[in-house]
Amino acid sequence: MLVAADAPQSHLDEAQEQALGRSKGEFTTPCHGDALGNPLDFILTGAADITQAYILIEGLKATYASMDKAYDADKLIEQLRKQEIIPVIPPKANRKEPREYDKHVYKERHLIECFIGKIKQFRRVFSRFEKWAKNDMSFIRFAFVLVCLR
Secondary structure: OEEOOOOOHHHHHHOOOOOOEEEOOEEEEOEEEEEOOOEEEEEEOOOOOOHHHHHHHOOOOOOEEEOOHHHOOHHHHHHHHHOOOEEEOOOOOOOOOOOOOOHHHHHHHHHHHHHHHHHOOOHHHHOOOOOOHHHHHHHHHHHHHHHHHO
């Protein structure tokens, strides 16, 4: 997740359209991605939104899909299995029947977390200076390329 800076009060009505969401009182712009160390795709949303995960995995060809607990939803797991992808998602604590998951594969999630950490080194990314989502998305893509070229 990429943390964003406060937006001007006059633009609060445009928040959802410009992928500005609130988390603990601050504006944030989470980046959803799918990768094994390098991002394959991402979508800017106004909040941590599981609905975007369906779009990201649509048509994906992979053996495993490693996601955190926030993505533990029966509908998402069902879609992954329909696409013949093994879901590696730890069950939420409130799940009545906890599912099993491969803990060794799940440990590999740190690769994408480290990549996001490298992206956050760019001040313009972590503080969300851009008012418009398309400008923010463009700079995030530019930062992705710079990190990959290192």
